[in-house]
Structure formats: C-alpha cells, structure tokens
Amino acid sequence: MNLEIKQSILMEYLNYVIRGISNKNMIPVLNCIKFELKEEGLYLLSTDNDIAIKAFIDKKEIEKINSYGEILVSGRYIYEIVKKLPNEIIKIEEVIDNKIIIETNKSSTNLNCNIPNEFPILDLSDSKNPIQMDKTMLKNVIRQTAFASSNQESNPILTGINFKCSGKVMEISATDSYRVSKKDIILKEEVKEAINIVIPTKNLNELIKLINEEEEEINIHIFNNKVIFKFDNIIFMSRLINGSFPNLPALIPTEFLLTIEVDFKEFYDALDRASLFTNEEDKNTINLVTKDNEIQISSNIPEIGNVEEIIEAVKNNDENIKIAFSSKYMMDAVKALECERIILMFSGEIKPIVIKNVDDNNLLELIVPIRTV
Amino acid sequence: MNLEIKQSILMEYLNYVIRGISNKNMIPVLNCIKFELKEEGLYLLSTDNDIAIKAFIDKKEIEKINSYGEILVSGRYIYEIVKKLPNEIIKIEEVIDNKIIIETNKSSTNLNCNIPNEFPILDLSDSKNPIQMDKTMLKNVIRQTAFASSNQESNPILTGINFKCSGKVMEISATDSYRVSKKDIILKEEVKEAINIVIPTKNLNELIKLINEEEEEINIHIFNNKVIFKFDNIIFMSRLINGSFPNLPALIPTEFLLTIEVDFKEFYDALDRASLFTNEEDKNTINLVTKDNEIQISSNIPEIGNVEEIIEAVKNNDENIKIAFSSKYMMDAVKALECERIILMFSGEIKPIVIKNVDDNNLLELIVPIRTV
Structure with missing residues (x-):
C-alpha cells in the first residue's frame, strides 16, 4: 500500500472510524484501524466486536495512489500522528517488516503494524428491504428516547x-422500568x-455523533442479529440485544383523572431549583400539589432548608392531586x-404520570411516582 | 439583614467569593459565605484558611436595604439557588431561628444558616507601602511561571x-528543580x-481567575505571613510559604557553547509530534541533534515506532550538540x-538548556537535560 493524501481529508474520515475502537480492548487487533486501498479508493475500518464502522474515501479525493494493499495499524497512533501534522500532503507507504512510513516534507514517522488478516471478517452487505429515514429525524428520536434506557447490565434488554x-x-421507545420515553414516527413507505x-x-x-445535520436519507438494514446504518460514505453496524422488550402500550394509562397545562420553561426552571433540596438517597423526591389555577412544587432537606415554587397552570377540571x-x-x-407548553396527565397518586408536548402527540414521556407517607 | 438586589448583580459577586470555598473542608463555617450588610453596601466574604476573598457591592447597586446585619450561609447552596433564579429582584431576609428566606415573585427558599461569629476574624487592612502593578502584567507573569512550580508537597517552598x-x-520565578521559569518586570516606582x-x-x-482583562492597576500589600491583592471591588488574601527559595541566578548558565534560533510554531509542532513516541516511565525523553542549518528531533518506543523531525535553524557558530x-x-x-522566533542556548550535553524569545530578554526558561547512554 502506498498513497498520498491531504491531511484534512484523511483526518475527516479517521474522525469517524476512531469511534469504533475501544480503548479498553485487550485484543490488540481491535485497537487497530484497517486500511484497504483498492482501485475505487481507500476503505477505513474499525470494530470493537460490538459496533463496526467503515468509511470510504473516493479515489477522486486521494492525491496519488502508488500501489494497492491493506494494512492494520494502531488506531490511536495513526489518529494522533495525522492530527498533529499540518494540512499538507501526507505520504503513507508500507515498507518491509510490517511497517508503515508516514511522511510529509519535514516529518517522518515509522509505525509498526499488525497482520491484516488477523482482523475480524465483517459482513456489511445490504439487506433486501432497507428502511429509509431522514437523518435528522433519526438523530432526534435517539436523543429523545436514549436517556430513559437503563444502564444496569443486570437486565440487558432495558x-x-x-x-x-x-x-x-x-x-x-426506551424504559428503565421507572420511566418510559416513546416516540412514533411515520415512515415514507x-x-x-x-x-x-x-x-x-x-x-x-x-x-448520532457520526451523523451530520444535512437533509439527507439514512438507510437502515435490519438482520437477525445486527443492524447496519448506511449514510454519506459511512457504514455503521451494531449488534442487537436478544430478548423481548416490555409491551409498553399496555402499561401507559389512557384515562386521566386530571390534566394540567403549564409553560415549559417556568416548569423546568422550578424543577431545577427544587432539585437543589433533594438527594439521591431519598430518590430525589420533590412534591407537586395542584390548586385552583396553579401548581406548587416543593422539596426539602431538613438540615439545610426547603424551597417552594408556584407555577400558573390550566386545569381541565376541578379535581386536585x-x-x-x-x-x-x-x-x-x-x-x-x-x-x-407541556401537558401533565394524572391518573392517581400512585399511577404513572404522562407528560406530552401540547402541540405534538407523537412523543410521550411517562414517569412512575414515588410513594410518600 | 434584609435587602432586595438584582439577581445578575448578586451573582457577579458570588462568582468571586465562591472560589474562596474549598469543597473538601471539614470545618462547616469554612464552607460558608459571610454576608455583611452595612450602610455603605454589602460585603461578601469567604475563606478556606489558605486564601480569603472579600467582595463589595456598593449600596448604589442594591435595590433596597431594609435592615443591616450579618449572616453566615452555605456557599454552595446560596450560589446554586441564586444561579438558578431568573434575573429579577431577589429579596433576602433573615428570619428567626438563624434562617434566611430567598424570595422572588414565585419562588421561595428557606436556608438554614450558621452563627456569624463562628467565622474566622480576618485582617484585610492595607500595608504601609503597597506595590502597584498592571493587572494584565500580573496575570501574564503568573501564567508564564506557574507551570514550572512543583506540585510535590515534600518540598513546600517549590x-x-x-x-x-x-x-x-x-x-x-518558579522551579521544580528540573526546570526554571523566570520573568523580570519593571515597576513604576x-x-x-x-x-x-x-x-x-x-x-x-x-x-488570576478573578482578574478581568481591563487596563487597571492592582495593589499588592505584603506582610510577614500574608499578601493581599486589591483590585476593583475585590480583596484577595493568600498566606505565604516560609523558607528560602533557591538562588536561581547562580544556577543559570551565562556563557554558551552554541545558540540556535528556530521558528516557534515549527519547533513546537515538531515537539508535539515527537512527544507521541515518549512515555512517562522514560521521562518523556526526546533527542535533539544539530546539523549545518537544521536541527533534528527524534523519539522512539521500540514496540510501536519512531519519529524524526527536521527544523530549519540559524546557528551562531560551527559547534554541534x-x-x-x-x-x-x-x-x-x-x-x-x-x-x-525562539532561541535555544546550550552550554554542553549535561548542562541546563536556556530558552528565550528572540525579541524579549525578560522571560527566561531553563530545563535540565536527560543523560542518555
């Protein structure tokens, strides 16, 4: 393998594949990036056995291809070396003894390589019926649901x-069994x-760190044990989690005792201040009481102090909670x-609270209340 | 104590005094900020027994003073509460049982307080002959020397x-015994x-975090065991370290075998790349060799690889090192x-290297070389 490429172009794509490398991986080849230089261009590939990322640099973006080939090189080192080089033409040349030389005008680096065929063989080919989705839509829906997932490995499906x-x-949808975040989206087909x-x-x-904000499509290829996302010049593969996800619709209340509409910012800022007088041992408990045209939010830590917040609210009936x-x-x-504006929907003191955007029925948030004495 | 003040004004000054509080302090009053409301305005005071910070808010900046007095309140809590409030008028009122109420239109917080006279008594009065210095000059000189200090408590003076x-x-000047950073400044008087x-x-x-970039003077008051910096509406006190500082001028070479002039950016970037192939166990060693009109910088970690950098240099004679x-x-x-452009000054392979700005003789950097085989 022997090529010449602009530093800024190589760096752009290294920025993608470096994310496929885990620093904690004990298997040396999984800390590597595989370079495959072919007639059509340069492929960069990384995997930690949980995800895989493949990026493609078209030959039109490469200054000069002197000879094809493949190398397997420490991801961290090649990334740091290229990052620290000026935006000039970089020559990368494979030499004997499984080494590469990375050269610019005044800088010359030798880097030891691994043997390319030690790298896992990954099948990143298409499925029969990929799903098309808008990039921004996918990015948003992940952001709006991910936080509700569990980080407890004891129940992997969550x-x-x-x-x-x-x-x-x-x-x-995502849930950690104390809360749910669920979004419905309409596909084109x-x-x-x-x-x-x-x-x-x-x-x-x-x-989502790899997806830019441009108005383009992403193709999702679903298989039995993996999913592949294809967009721009990037392929992102993830394994799937086996098991059956809780049937959430069955758990979400559909009839409500009382619904309340409040201003988003007022409500959020009041929660933020009330959160100061909560602590984790006490499950960060804060109290909400409804009155005529307002709700009162309060919290307290007896040794330190307490806070009480009043927020204007529009109720749908005379009930209080x-x-x-x-x-x-x-x-x-x-x-x-x-x-x-958001809407808070209550079914009772020990029933889940549903929270929605007044103007958008597609995103639903649910949290389980805390029983207090 | 009872006053009304704009959130943004109180916050500005809390931002100063919060830095005087150590989160690790086991003595409760040292985690507190003391509020002293007097005829002339509001004083905020904090100390961790190592530094003390006092800020003054003039009565002109206060909306309403209802009654004078002093309180001692948890620094972290008052800071977070005020920070999370909107930029409205905040009312702070001392109530019975050593409590304060912090109130805006819709938010009301009760905070328990400590007894004000438990706070250390600090003498922050002026010295007879303060030194005047430009704020920016002091800020720069601290930035240019601080990094060379030691962080080993075994030799406190360093x-x-x-x-x-x-x-x-x-x-x-500052030194950790392996390097020196020393700056000379000219005082006005x-x-x-x-x-x-x-x-x-x-x-x-x-x-330096408290000092803004405005062109103003700072007054330095030096005492036997403490130093006080006065600027804007702020007083900053620090204890001094007892003991005698090394006599650095005696250690700095004045005659040189060879001096070399190089471009700052080229040299720094080359060092940065060479630093990739060094590690701490090996004292981050890199090698420098001079040739006719260039210097070569190199480093290597045998298992990983090596780097070689060439930089143009102007030598003052034919010697090489x-x-x-x-x-x-x-x-x-x-x-x-x-x-x-910087100048590197060599007295021999095992003698300290002196580094200076070509255009400024007032800042001197010195590092001790590493003996290699």
Missing part, C-alpha cells in the same frame, strides 16, 4: 432502544416485514419534550 | 512562586523595602514564551 414497526408507523428489534443505547449514542416524583426523572422527561 | 525585588526590577516572598502557586492560579530532554518540559517552556 439497556437498548426498541424499534417496532408494522405498516407505516414506527414506535421507538410501509415496511415489507414486521420489525421488532432492540439496539444497544450506547451504540446509538455513538451513531398531591403527588411525588424524582426531580431528575421529571427534568429528563421535560427536557426531551422541549417545547412551548 | 510549590510557590518567588517574588523578589529591590529597586525597580521585580524578579518572578522603586520599592521602599526589599521584597523576597513565596506565594503558593495554586492560590495565584485562583487569583547532541542532547536529550523531556518533551513535556520543553513544550511547557516553549508554550510560555509564545512568540515568533
């Missing part, structure tokens, strides 16, 4: 986001086969909604 | 910066009494100089 679809409506998969949340959080919940969970849920 | 002066020239004090570097690093040093120490020194 550490992922569920993508479920038959027909044109895709339900995307009906899916051919029903879908019900769970993708690890941490992998999706990596995926007194309920307690985690300030952290409520703030996460409200933040995910980010809108002008 | 954890501070030495300020030494008789006449009009003040020498400011001769000092009345010779000065030779050592101020803890970590305290000076806190001080081969020397090794810590990439980290050299990069810190070069960064402190930040200029167009």
Whole structure:
C-alpha cells in the first residue's frame, strides 16, 4: 500500500472510524484501524466486536495512489500522528517488516503494524428491504428516547432502544422500568416485514455523533442479529440485544383523572431549583400539589432548608392531586419534550404520570411516582 | 439583614467569593459565605484558611436595604439557588431561628444558616507601602511561571512562586528543580523595602481567575505571613510559604557553547509530534541533534515506532550538540514564551538548556537535560 493524501481529508474520515475502537480492548487487533486501498479508493475500518464502522474515501479525493494493499495499524497512533501534522500532503507507504512510513516534507514517522488478516471478517452487505429515514429525524428520536434506557447490565434488554414497526408507523421507545420515553414516527413507505428489534443505547449514542445535520436519507438494514446504518460514505453496524422488550402500550394509562397545562420553561426552571433540596438517597423526591389555577412544587432537606415554587397552570377540571416524583426523572422527561407548553396527565397518586408536548402527540414521556407517607 | 438586589448583580459577586470555598473542608463555617450588610453596601466574604476573598457591592447597586446585619450561609447552596433564579429582584431576609428566606415573585427558599461569629476574624487592612502593578502584567507573569512550580508537597517552598525585588526590577520565578521559569518586570516606582516572598502557586492560579482583562492597576500589600491583592471591588488574601527559595541566578548558565534560533510554531509542532513516541516511565525523553542549518528531533518506543523531525535553524557558530530532554518540559517552556522566533542556548550535553524569545530578554526558561547512554 502506498498513497498520498491531504491531511484534512484523511483526518475527516479517521474522525469517524476512531469511534469504533475501544480503548479498553485487550485484543490488540481491535485497537487497530484497517486500511484497504483498492482501485475505487481507500476503505477505513474499525470494530470493537460490538459496533463496526467503515468509511470510504473516493479515489477522486486521494492525491496519488502508488500501489494497492491493506494494512492494520494502531488506531490511536495513526489518529494522533495525522492530527498533529499540518494540512499538507501526507505520504503513507508500507515498507518491509510490517511497517508503515508516514511522511510529509519535514516529518517522518515509522509505525509498526499488525497482520491484516488477523482482523475480524465483517459482513456489511445490504439487506433486501432497507428502511429509509431522514437523518435528522433519526438523530432526534435517539436523543429523545436514549436517556430513559437503563444502564444496569443486570437486565440487558432495558439497556437498548426498541424499534417496532408494522405498516407505516414506527414506535421507538426506551424504559428503565421507572420511566418510559416513546416516540412514533411515520415512515415514507410501509415496511415489507414486521420489525421488532432492540439496539444497544450506547451504540446509538455513538451513531448520532457520526451523523451530520444535512437533509439527507439514512438507510437502515435490519438482520437477525445486527443492524447496519448506511449514510454519506459511512457504514455503521451494531449488534442487537436478544430478548423481548416490555409491551409498553399496555402499561401507559389512557384515562386521566386530571390534566394540567403549564409553560415549559417556568416548569423546568422550578424543577431545577427544587432539585437543589433533594438527594439521591431519598430518590430525589420533590412534591407537586395542584390548586385552583396553579401548581406548587416543593422539596426539602431538613438540615439545610426547603424551597417552594408556584407555577400558573390550566386545569381541565376541578379535581386536585398531591403527588411525588424524582426531580431528575421529571427534568429528563421535560427536557426531551422541549417545547412551548407541556401537558401533565394524572391518573392517581400512585399511577404513572404522562407528560406530552401540547402541540405534538407523537412523543410521550411517562414517569412512575414515588410513594410518600 | 434584609435587602432586595438584582439577581445578575448578586451573582457577579458570588462568582468571586465562591472560589474562596474549598469543597473538601471539614470545618462547616469554612464552607460558608459571610454576608455583611452595612450602610455603605454589602460585603461578601469567604475563606478556606489558605486564601480569603472579600467582595463589595456598593449600596448604589442594591435595590433596597431594609435592615443591616450579618449572616453566615452555605456557599454552595446560596450560589446554586441564586444561579438558578431568573434575573429579577431577589429579596433576602433573615428570619428567626438563624434562617434566611430567598424570595422572588414565585419562588421561595428557606436556608438554614450558621452563627456569624463562628467565622474566622480576618485582617484585610492595607500595608504601609503597597506595590502597584498592571493587572494584565500580573496575570501574564503568573501564567508564564506557574507551570514550572512543583506540585510535590515534600518540598513546600517549590510549590510557590518567588517574588523578589529591590529597586525597580521585580524578579518572578518558579522551579521544580528540573526546570526554571523566570520573568523580570519593571515597576513604576522603586520599592521602599526589599521584597523576597513565596506565594503558593495554586492560590495565584485562583487569583488570576478573578482578574478581568481591563487596563487597571492592582495593589499588592505584603506582610510577614500574608499578601493581599486589591483590585476593583475585590480583596484577595493568600498566606505565604516560609523558607528560602533557591538562588536561581547562580544556577543559570551565562556563557554558551552554541545558540540556535528556530521558528516557534515549527519547533513546537515538531515537539508535539515527537512527544507521541515518549512515555512517562522514560521521562518523556526526546533527542535533539544539530546539523549545518537544521536541527533534528527524534523519539522512539521500540514496540510501536519512531519519529524524526527536521527544523530549519540559524546557528551562531560551527559547534554541534547532541542532547536529550523531556518533551513535556520543553513544550511547557516553549508554550510560555509564545512568540515568533525562539532561541535555544546550550552550554554542553549535561548542562541546563536556556530558552528565550528572540525579541524579549525578560522571560527566561531553563530545563535540565536527560543523560542518555
């Protein structure tokens, strides 16, 4: 392998594949990036056995290809070396003894390599019926649901986001069993086969770092044990989590005793201040009481002090409620909604609270209240 | 105590005094901010027994003073509460049972207080002959020397910066015994009494965070065991370190075998790349060899690879040198100089290297080389 390429171009693509490398990996080849230089251009490939990332640099973007070939090189080192070089033409040349030389005018680096065929063989080919989705839509839906996932490995299925679809409506949801975040999106075309998969949340959080804000499509290829996202010149693969995801619609109340409309910012800021007088040992408990045209939010830590907040509210009937919940969970849920006005829906003091954007029925947040004495 | 004040104004000054509080302090009153409301305005005061910070808010900046008095309140809580409030008028009122109420239109917080007279008594009055210095000058000189201080408490005197002066020239220097950073500044007036004090570097690093970039003077009041900086509406006190600081001028070579002039950016970037192939167990060693009109910088980690950098250089004679040093120490020194061109001055392979800005003789960097086989 022997090529000449602009530093800025190589760096752009190294920035993608470096995310496929885990620093904690004990298997040396999994800390490597595989370079494959072919007639059509340069492929960069990384995997930690949980995700895989492949980026393609078209030959038109490469200054000079002197000879084809493949190398397997320490991801961290090649990344840091290229990053620290000026934006000039870099020559990368494979030499004998499994080494490469990275050269510019005045700088010359020798880097030892691994043997390319030690790298895992990954099948990144297309599925028969990929799903098309808008990039920004996918990015938003992951952001709006990921936080509700569990990070407890004891129940692996809850550490992922569920993508479920038959027909044109895709339900995307996450839960840690104390809260739910669920979004419905409308696909452009009906899916051919029903879908019900769970993708690890941490992998999706990596995926969204690779997706830019441009108005383009992403293709999602679903298989039995993996999912592949294709966009721009990038392929992102993630394993799936086996098991059955909780049937959330059955758990979400549909009839409500009382609904209350409040201003998003007023409510969020009041929660933020009330959260100061909560602590984790006490499940970050804050109290909410409704009155005529307002709600009162309060919290206290006896040794330190207490806070009381009043917020204007529009109620749908004369009922009143007194309920307690985690300030952290409520703030996460409200933040995910980010809108002008939100609606809080109550079914009773020990029943889940549903929270929605007044103007958008597609995103639903649910949190389980805390029983207090 | 009972006053009404704009959130943004109180916040501005809380931002100063919060830095005087150590989160690790086991003595509760040292985690507190003391509010003293007097006829002339509001004083805020904090101390961790190592530094003390006092800020003054003039009565003109206060909306309403209803009654004078003093309170001692948890620094962290008052800071977070005020920070999270909207920019409205806040009412702070002392109530019975050693409590305060912090109130806006819709938010009301009760905070338990400590007893004000438990707070240490601090003498922050002026010295007879304060030194005047430009704020920006002081800020720069601290930034240019602080990094060379030691962080090893085993030799306390080296954890501070030495300020030494008789006449009009003040020498400011720091060393960890492997390197020196030393700056000479010219005062506007001769000092009345010779000065030779050592101020803890970590305290000076806190001080510069409080100093804005405006072209104003700072007054430095030096006492036997403390130093007080007065600027804007702020008083900053630090203890001094007892002991005698090394006599650095005696250690700095004055005759050189060879001096070399190089471009700042080229040299720094080459060091940065070479630093990749060094590690701490090996003292971050990199090698420098001079040739006709260039210097070569190189480093290597046998298992991983090696790098070689060529930099154009202007030598003052035909001598050549081969020397090794810590990439980290050299990069810190070069960064402190930040200029167009720098000059490297060599007295021999095992003698200290002196580094200066070609255009400014007042800042001197010195690093001890590493002996290699």
